[in-house]
Amino acid sequence: MKHTTPLPDHRPARDRNGAATAAPPPARTTARRRPASPQWAAWAFLAPVTLYLVLFYAYPLYRNLDLSLRNYTVRSFVQGNAPFTGLTNYRTVFDDPTFAPALLHTAVFTAVCLVFQYAIGLALAVFFHQNFRLSATLRALFLVPWLLPLIVSASTWSWMLNSDSGIVNAVLSGLGLGPVNWLTSPSWSLASVIIANIWIGVPFNLVVLYSGLQSIPAGLYEAAALDGAGAWRRFWSITFPLLRPVSAITLLLGLVYTLKVFDIVWIMTKGGPADSSTTFATWSYQLGFGNLLPAFGPGAAVGNLLVVAALAFGLVYVRVQRKQALS
Amino acid sequence: MNTSARRRLTAAVLTVLAVSSGATACSSGSGSSSAKDADSKTYTIWDPYPQFDKTSAWAKLLDGCGTKAGVKIKRTPFDTSDLTNKALLAAQQDNSADVLIVDNPVVSTLAEAGVLTSTDDNKLDVSKVSPNLLAAGQSGGKTYGTPIGANTLALYYNKAVLKKAGVDIASVRDWTSLTAALEKVKKAGKKGITFSAIGTEEGSFQFLPWFWGSGAKLTQLDSSEGVSALSLWKNWLDKGYAPNSVINNTQTTSWQEFASGDYAFAENGTWQLANAEKAGFEYGVIPVPGASGGEAAAPTGGEFVTIPVQSDTGRYATSQKLVSCLTSSQNLLATDTTLSYVAPTTEVQDEQVAANAELKPWVAAVKAAKGRTSDDLGTKYPKISEQMWKAVQSALSGSASPKDALGSAQSAVK
Numbered sequence: 060m061k062h063t064t065p066l067p068d069h070r071p072a073r074d075r076n077g078a079a080t081a082a083p084p085p086a087r088t089t090a091r092r093r094p095a096s097p098q099w100a101a102w103a104f105l106a107p108v109t110l111y112l113v114l115f116y117a118y119p120l121y122r123n124l125d126l127s128l129r130n131y132t133v134r135s136f137v138q139g140n141a142p143f144t145g146l147t148n149y150r151t152v153f154d155d156p157t158f159a160p161a162l163l164h165t166a167v168f169t170a171v172c173l174v175f176q177y178a179i180g181l182a183l184a185v186f187f188h189q190n191f192r193l194s195a196t197l198r199a200l201f202l203v204p205w206l207l208p209l210i211v212s213a214s215t216w217s218w219m220l221n222s223d224s225g226i227v228n229a230v231l232s233g234l235g236l237g238p239v240n241w242l243t244s245p246s247w248s249l250a251s252v253i254i255a256n257i258w259i260g261v262p263f264n265l266v267v268l269y270s271g272l273q274s275i276p277a278g279l280y281e282a283a284a285l286d287g288a289g290a291w292r293r294f295w296s297i298t299f300p301l302l303r304p305v306s307a308i309t310l311l312l313g314l315v316y317t318l319k320v321f322d323i324v325w326i327m328t329k330g331g332p333a334d335s336s337t338t339f340a341t342w343s344y345q346l347g348f349g350n351l352l353p354a355f356g357p358g359a360a361v362g363n364l365l366v367v368a369a370l371a372f373g374l375v376y377v378r379v380q381r382k383q384a385l386s
Numbered sequence: 387m388n389t390s391a392r393r394r395l396t397a398a399v400l401t402v403l404a405v406s407s408g409a410t411a412c413s414s415g416s417g418s419s420s421a422k423d424a425d426s427k428t429y430t431i432w433d434p435y436p437q438f439d440k441t442s443a444w445a446k447l448l449d450g451c452g453t454k455a456g457v458k459i460k461r462t463p464f465d466t467s468d469l470t471n472k473a474l475l476a477a478q479q480d481n482s483a484d485v486l487i488v489d490n491p492v493v494s495t496l497a498e499a500g501v502l503t504s505t506d507d508n509k510l511d512v513s514k515v516s517p518n519l520l521a522a523g524q525s526g527g528k529t530y531g532t533p534i535g536a537n538t539l540a541l542y543y544n545k546a547v548l549k550k551a552g553v554d555i556a557s558v559r560d561w562t563s564l565t566a567a568l569e570k571v572k573k574a575g576k577k578g579i580t581f582s583a584i585g586t587e588e589g590s591f592q593f594l595p596w597f598w599g600s601g602a603k604l605t606q607l608d609s610s611e612g613v614s615a616l617s618l619w620k621n622w623l624d625k626g627y628a629p630n631s632v633i634n635n636t637q638t639t640s641w642q643e644f645a646s647g648d649y650a651f652a653e654n655g656t657w658q659l660a661n662a663e664k665a666g667f668e669y670g671v672i673p674v675p676g677a678s679g680g681e682a683a684a685p686t687g688g689e690f691v692t693i694p695v696q697s698d699t700g701r702y703a704t705s706q707k708l709v710s711c712l713t714s715s716q717n718l719l720a721t722d723t724t725l726s727y728v729a730p731t732t733e734v735q736d737e738q739v740a741a742n743a744e745l746k747p748w749v750a751a752v753k754a755a756k757g758r759t760s761d762d763l764g765t766k767y768p769k770i771s772e773q774m775w776k777a778v779q780s781a782l783s784g785s786a787s788p789k790d791a792l793g794s795a796q797s798a799v800k
Contacts, residue, residue: 133499133765137477156798222630224643243633245785331585332633332783333776348471351587352495352768 120366126359136355148356152364155357157334157342164249165338168256169317175257176317177310180264185298187265188272198269205262213326216255217242220327245335248328252336256323260316264309271305272298304383311376315369339365428458429704432473432483434466434689435725443724451711455704470495473694477501482694484705485712487534490522490757491587491771493690494764497530501694504528508693508702510709514731522757523690525764531692532713535727537656538684538755539595540747545668547576547650555670560679561599561618564651568627571650578627579651580643582635583619583782589775591685591758592637592653593619595674597774598756599682604763604770607777607799608792614677616781616788623782633782655687656748657726671747673754683756688727728752766799773798 127148135141152158187198204212219226220241228238241251275298283293321340324330330337330345337345339361347358431448438444445461452459462483464472470492476482482501496502505512505528512520512532523531548555551574553567568578582592596619597604602612622628632640637654644652645665653674662669673681691712693705711717715734722729722738728748729735735749759767773795780791 133474133495136474137499137501139478217634221634224631240630240633240783243630243783245783328634329585331776331779333780333785335783335785349586350768350772351470351491352765353471353474 123359123362123366126355127357127363129356131355133352136353141356144356148360152357152360157337160334161337161339161342161361164336165318165340167249168253168320168338169314171253172256172260172317172320173310173313176260176264176313177306179257179261180309181268181302181306183261183265184268184272185294187269198265201265202262204259205266209259209322210326212259213255213323216251216258216323217327220251242328243332245333248332248336252324252327255327256317256320259323260313263316264313267309267312268302268305271302271309275301307379307383308376311372311379314372315376318369318372319365339368426698426701427456428460429455429485429701429708430460430462430483431485431487431708432462432464432469433487434464434469434489435487436463436465438463438724443720447712447717447721451708451717454711455707457704457708459708473501474499477694480697482696484693484696484701485708486692486694487689488692490533490686490688490690491759491767493523493530493692494525494759495768496692496694497525497528498765502530502692503695503702504530508706508709510693510706514733516730516732516753518753518756518760519686519688519730521760522686523692525759525762531690532709533730534689534691534713535718535722535725536686536688536730536752536755537727538686538748538751539592539653539655539674540684540751541579541672541674542644542652542654542658542662543670543672544644544647544650545670547571547574547648550574551576551650553650555672558672558675560675561677564675565618565622565627568622568650569625572625572627577629577643577649579622579653580629580635580640580649581619581632581653582637582640583632583775583778584634584636585775585779586636587771587775588637589778590771591687593774593778594758595653595682595684598684599674599676601677604761604767604774606796607770607774608789608796611677612792613789616778616792619778620781620788633779656728656752659726659744659748671744673747673751681751681754683754684751685758686752686755688730770799 128143128145129135129141130144130147131141183201187194220228222228222238222240222243225241227241232238239247241247279297279301280293283297288296319340320338321344324336324338324341325344328336329349330341343358343361343365345358346354346361429452433444435444448459448461466489469488473482473486473488473492473496477496477499486496486502488496493502497504510529510532512529515532519533519536520529523529523533543555545555548567548571551567551571553570558564558567571578583589593615596615597612600611600615600618602609602615606612619628623630623632629643631643635643640652641654641658641661643649644654645661647665647667674684676682691709693702693709696702712721713730715731715737718729718731718734719737721727722734723741728745729738735752738745739749758771759765763770777786777788777791777795780786781788786794
């Protein structure tokens with residue numbers, strides 16, 4: 060109520076509106092002005108975030124879409140007069156012999172990585188939930204893969220998996236097994252990048268699931284133990300069902316992250332040999348930047364397919380979240 | 387009162403917005419002008435030599451040439467693989483550097499994009515440059531720049547390993563004798579040969595001496611000669627003369643394998659000479675042999691100095707002075723010595739050999755070398771090259787036979 064005191068002094072200067080709030084008579088002006096000014100304020104507040112979204116999200120997406128719908132050559136890229144060709148780039152991509160393998164590899168890569176990352180992450184989370192001595196230290200150590208720059212971990216993996224001088228093959232031959240051409244054989248290259256990516260993704264699952272475990276009341280476990288439920292039974296009847304919301308989020312976030320994994324594959328195998336570990340992400344890069352003569356159109360088309368896939372799963376995520384908020 | 391408070395707030399927000407947008411308008415204005423170099427006395431040079439910092443001889447040379455031409459130099463080094471796209475983007479924004487130094491197979495792509503001026507416009511004198519090197523920068527009868535230096539591939543060999551295996555290097559004259567030497571090396575318990583067959587341009591670069599050495603032509607990948615070249619590599623891998631890791635080797639990792647001292651041969655470039663001195667064993671260099679003897683043509687590496695198109699054509703005269711200074715005989719000698727390159731003119735090549743006799747096989751190799759985009763392949767080369775490295779990868783990894791791999795490569799090029 061501090062404002063009321065100075066107001067009368069100003070009143071003569073600001074005649075109409077000040078009066079309008081005090082007295083109803085000139086109702087028409089108020090009715091018009093009132094909604095207008097809060098709306099202005101609302102827009103003004105929205106402006107920075109809208110501007111940000113438009114500049115850094117909407118415009119690049121629009122440009123990418125535009126790139127994928129035009130026939131860009133290096134010449135037309137520079138001069139900016141690429142002819143509009145509709146869906147030709149998408150047709151080129153669909154007809155490309157790389158399309159089917161890339162789709163398969165992307166699906167396999169994503170599915171296998173998710174399953175293993177989640178299973179290992181959950182097992183470790185339950186393990187560390189016991190709170191034994193040094194558990195905090197050990198848990199911190201498990202975060203290392205997450206903290207390392209991807210280029211470091213991917214290069215290290217590719218050295219370890221080197222056919223001739225890698226440590227993995229050295230261990231295998233020590234065990235009396237033949238060497239495996241991890242990165243250079245078409246039947247192993249996809250498996251190798253999957254292994255590396257699982258290793259990188261486990262900490263994320265561990266952290267999120269571990270925090271989920273904290274929210275399950277300890278009393279439930281005690282009661283179940285009193286009723287004679289074993290550890291296995293307690294896991295399946297208490298931990299797993301109560302962790303479901305957290306699991307759903309972890310899996311969906313993991314899915315979106317895994318779909319777009321690029322660095323690891325590119326550093327370890329470049330999508331090869333003979334496209335045997337090409338995913339949509341590496342294929343898009345290969346088309347747009349991996350050649351002396353870039354094919355921007357098809358590259359952008361593949362990128363858009365990835366965006367659509369991620370968007371579809373993003374919508375699933377939003378729905379799940381809404382459901383959880385309601386329940 | 388409620389409204390007035392809101393109104394005040396609105397006004398405040400609007401003021402803030404107005405001020406900030408005014409500020410951004412200002413800053414974006416000044417930003418764009420500085421990017422375009424309002425100062426006409428500053429000339430920009432982009433090069434792919436990030437290894438040279440401000441205190442390097444190369445940077446000083448650029449500054450020196452700038453001073454001579456009466457302008458200031460602003461140099462930006464890029465990673466080679468980044469430079470093509472950066473140059474294209476800059477051209478799209480009409481913001482190209484005044485002088486651009488790029489890898490030679492990129493020149494025809496940039497020329498096709500209309501980014502580069504030809505010697506007709508920029509009046510560069512390229513008469514002294516060896517024609518086989520200049521060819522990489524020529525397309526459609528025009529020349530788009532001048533080489534700053536050249537490098538190429540040859541076979542390094544480890545004298546101790548060959549001695550142990552009882553191989554006389556003079557006996558290695560064609561593919562049969564080379565394979566026989568590799569067999570002896572393997573029997574002696576050492577490793578044969580290492581090269582790079584990675585799925586990038588590097589892989590094609592390393593395969594080309596064998597491909598051309600068989601007599602094959604880039605316009606016909608699946609000719610019987612081409613298949614014989616790929617079969618040679620495939621056979622080496624199958625027999626264990628070459629390690630399986632070549633499929634993923636860059637030229638640097640391949641060199642590291644050779645530097646371990648276990649390998650008899652390594653296919654690598656002029657730029658490794660300095661490292662070879664440090665390797666700690668005696669080495670020699672022979673040209674890559676052709677299928678039935680003689681020297682195979684190796685592809686030329688090395689950069690071209692070019693002058694990109696500017697909206698202000700008045701800048702070409704000074705740019706031309708800068709490039710002439712950079713590629714004058716005296717400066718070429720200094721630059722090519724630091725880069726470990728072979729000079730592009732006979733005159734400077736002779737000086738190089740006089741100063742360092744070890745360069746002799748390299749000068750010979752460069753004279754026999756061939757540009758990847760030569761034979762007027764121009765922008766067709768990148769497509770052919772991509773299919774070629776894919777075929778090499780398919781064949782070596784065993785997912786297709788050399789014949790099938792090259793066959794599908796050829797049909798994909800069309």
